[in-house]
Amino acid sequence: MENTTTNIALGTTLTDRGCHFRLHGPQLANLFLVLPEHPDEHETAPEMPRLMQKQPNGDWTCFISNVQAGAAYAFYTLNADNQKQWLIDPHAHHVLQRHDKIPYWTAQVTDHYFDWGQAQHPKIPSDQTILCEVHVKGFTALHPDIPPAIRGTYLALCHPVMLAYFKRHGITTLQLMPIATKADETHLQAKSLTNYWGYNPLAWSAPDARFACKHPVDECKTLIRTLHEHGIEVILDVVYNHTAEEGHGGPVFHFKVLDPQTYRHNQDGQLLNYTGCGNTVNLQHPPALAAVIQSLRSWVTHYQVDGFRFDLALTLGRDGELFDQHAAFFLAIQADPVLSQVKLIAEPWDIGPQGYQLGHFPDGWHECNDVFRDTWRSYWLHNTASAEIAPLLLGTQSLFPAVHWPSKMSVNYICYHDGFTLQDVVSYHQRHNQANLEQNRDGHPDNRSNNLGIEGPTRHPGIMKKREQHKRNLMTSLIFSFGIPHLLGADLRAHSQLGNNNAYCQDNPVSWVNWDSHTTTDQFAHWCVWLIQQRQATLPRFIQALTELPESMIIHWHVPNGSPMTASDWAERQPFACRIQIQDQDSLCYLFNPGNLPVYFQLQGSGWHCLIDTALQAPEIRKIRQSGCLVRGQSMMILHNNHR
Template identity: 60%
Template sequence: MQQTDVGFGATLTSEGCHFCLYGPDILTLAVVLFDKEGIATARHRLQRQENNHWTVFIPGIGENTGYAFWVTTATGPSAQWLLDPHAHRVQHHPARHSGPDRVAAPEWIAYTTYHDFDWQGCERPAIALEKMVLCEVHVKGYTRANPDLPAHLRGTYSGLCHPVTLAHFRQSGITSLQLMPIAAKADETHLAAKSLTNFWGYNPIAWSAPDERFASADPVRECKTMIRTLHAHGIEVILDVVYNHTAEEGNGGPVFHFKALDSQSYLKDEHGQFKNYTGCGNTPDLSHPPMLQAILQSLRSWVLNYQVDGFRFDLAATLGRNHDHFSSESAFFTAIRNDPVLSSVKLIAEPWDIGPDGYQCGAFPAGWHECNDQFRDHWRSFWLHDAPASAVAPHLLGSQAQFPAPNWPQKYSINYICYHDGFTLQDLVSFNDRHNHANGENNRDGHPDNRSNNQGTEGLAATAAIQKRREKQKRNLMTSLLFSLGIPHLLGADLHSHSQQGNNNAYCQDNDTSWVNWALSKEAHTFRSWLQSLIQLRQTVMPAIIAAMADKTSAPATIHWLTPAGTPMDDQSWTGRQPFSCLIQADDNHALFYLFNPDDHPVRFRLPSSMHNWTCLVDTAEQQLTVRNIQQSDCLVRPASMVILIPRP
């Protein structure tokens, strides 16, 4: 049970517990211990070291001992409670008991934690990048409404790894789950005033503590059990982590820890006001060594103690900031590259924030894959509006302006059509406008540029013809996603045709709006079966194509852009929303022929005369996938649909 590395926070050994905080702004610091009822039982003073570390070793302390810090600072109140920002387990406690000096007990209490766990010899799946199919889910939202799960497991870590859920993931061909934030969070003050909650969890209060709202008892053990079980079934776990801000908000916001401990923790302007490059009130300063150390310690904990396979970093441009400037050689990226633990896991960046120099798609270092919003926008515009072929052609081939093929596999585009923020796939083809009134912000929140198309009627209720058109556009968008070069990212809710009733920013909706609907309609069931089959089919074709194009030792792939007549595309062909085709010859054994028809009338495509035998893998005009051989020298592509062919030996 002994842990020998003493870092920030509470570190248990077989003899007791080390406590350590970095606090240059503190005058006095004590750790107060609590019993199971939340009543203070003892107080121990920490001593300031020359490096502004405050430390104490308390013998006899074991696991699950509650604690909080009682501090005085030069600038704050005479005394106040602080939560350990490095805690491995925290609980929210209503202030109902008395603490030291007869003051109200803390709102948040941390608990000492051992990380001993029987991993049963289970190793990380180590999915090859070209075989990854990412699926983004919310631990609670994905299973909360599944009637096939035991009621007490719905919405929990255990529910996400239940045999019923595992069977669904396996049948869907999902290789890697990207979990929306599972670190402990606090609700923003403006939500509390509206009796709403931060359902998504992008407001962290303790970076290293799994959220107790997803556990029936011990969140640490249940979270590890979930990851162990997913690994045993060949599924990776990628954590969506939020190190770009904390729950302390901005000027006048709550004080939980860093604000009182170290005034240099956050970026500030010349007047001492918090820089808000995140839209959440504050921005950590990762050029400040103690803050950088705190984040690296948290990341290592998730890898070493929970065996996670990688991270998706929310608003990751913030992590490379030196105030108004971004650098791919920042202290954070350098530290990750040089860390033997963190450099070995999968790293995904959301490559922007809202500050100056904030959009950095393609600018992250080698080893970092990046979410590609341009892929999303251009494919939506092509199928749902009037974008020309020139808008989507680069993204079919991996968005090489931002992610050049010579940099593969060290750096891929993370392709997506839908993410947790924005419309679900069903809403993308059912609503022209956002409908976010339930969020209490007069429908002003959420992104205004959705590039959606309701196909003629706003809302879910529609004629049979509109429903048919919507389903076909969903198939077009998913086929474009799964058969483009790069790493595909699916929104888990889209496997269920889940609708958020037009809400494109459901971050505060802990209800049926966000809880994925498992009671599928006939159309939703048909689409799920089709999408599951499409993913499985993708896995038989795309990994070899991507691997061949990433192979530095082989000849470069040949790409031919053709008109329906089979002639090379000229300048006129690239303008306007016209049918086109693309032949990718990755090597002697791997080729794909894409036929795109965005028009409202059928189009015949002449097939290359040099290759006479073709097999049709996908025809999005069909509700079911049926692989068939093409016998003639041309191929009919029906209105607003696409076809993918492979050469037949």
């Protein structure tokens, strides 16, 4: 053992002579490092405890020579009664779950060498980004063309079958639901359920072994390298707002003992719960901020990820009780030469005071736009006025002005992992979460859904036809709105969760994407491919023009006879058109008919081609040869006119 300085990383730093260990524990009276000599054997007690050295700044450090990659390690401290409290390294890069052993969790020293070959960051421009959210296990667990031995793993997600699938669908960016090592909440363990989604982090920087065949670190890197080789970005959904230690009475893994100030407390010393998960990480506390920044940098430098989607990101920007777009976390990201260069997406809310801040994050941050989701669902499936959807079509510029594009844009979505899938949006009026064993009280009660006549699955041809048409309406509204479209990967396969809108604990076919081939499913998949192709071929030019030369763009809003819309027209849910023109170059025309009867729209000029008609099951481009066109009931059309 030798003395060390504290300029090494938190957790472990491997050298050719051995390994440095460093944890921040300012209130501890002692801290021991344990290196089990035979981590794969069923020893009854770990061996070789070593007392670490406390530094003036509250860090505990230790250097052990001859330690190599793969060595298991854990920590413990002795309390006033001389009882051991086992601790896991919160900064670990590889975590092992040791059933029937003490300690239950251990970390593993990691060598991050990896051959990245010629793979590079794809660097997809924001106006060309098509986000697709997937769960590493759930997206391939049932895929019949993936070898059974690797289904549900990192390696399955980059199998040639999946690469061809993503490329065919025009997916530029995969957004992976949490892959950091998680622990199951105590209330789920009591019900023999598991946190399938993974929003309960145990170690922020360790890829979860549940998605690996053998080696989670190397297999996770293989996934990202392979996707990069095929021009596909990877964004990680990360959870730095809370940890798996829950609230008072919850488990103790690390920070509760190492540094309780990592979490926010009230005046009585009780843990504040702005996350709904029992604790709230306090990024005003410099050691906590340093730990999060180190973790983010690890994902970018060691795994080459292209960006992050931050769960409950409002929590990270709290200064005291209030949100501050100049909070220490945002300033640290902005000043970091690595992190300031990647894509950043915020979920702009939590459950604390003033816990909704859509549009208020700093420049450089895109934001998940739930208003987009709710309003478009209400428009097509209920009775929302035209005035409500018009701003969303053009990028929600009241909150995301075009002058800030492309560095700050609305992330538009109809469905996310939490909530109904698209199939369920048009199949269920109420949530059906009984399988979660919470008496159907969990999950959001306001889904803006519509079963269109029958609750759940049906073979009624009329209802099935309506459901497919509204799926096309909603998907078109998403893909052809200005902003960054976010797709739920399960929606491309018309997957149903049987009405469960909070399937976080359903590690089974409720959540696993159904790859069975059906006529309607295949038709919708083909239609989505076409839709994304047409979007990528046309819309980026309009987004760029509105960003760079807004004065060159002319936007007309009119009723079917060509007259400008009046205040009364905007206040109703009536057929209307939006024509967007870039001087004498290109024009797009959106024709909306939410009513039941067909409506004839008068067009301005000639040379129009129909790119999208949601009334059709089979997509096609057709030329409009007359001075107008008929838009069938409960459908929309998108026309393009290339004046060049």
